[in-house]
Amino acid sequence: MTTANQRTFRWWPVDNGRHAIPGGLQPGASAETLCRHPVTMPAEKPTSLQWLWPTCSICYERARDYTHVALTEGYDGRCQP
Secondary structure, eight states, X not given: OOGGGSOEEEEEEETTEEEEEETTOOTTOEEEOTXXXXXXXXXXXXXXXXXXXXXXXXXXXXXXGXXXXXOOTTOOSSOOO
């Protein structure tokens, strides 16, 4: 399976919880988390405290069928290849 065909996700702080969002979501774009919570990808990097928010258990379970895409160093709001 090629990367283009894989379902990808990344963890992202949304509304006081860490949710799984689509891996290719670009800043300003809207989508749903894996638990179907609406989200718009912000341009700014989350704070250190936001990364400590509790993980959504529904997203956690559903993420098992997806491929994780990690953030790159120096995140500037743009997805890196």
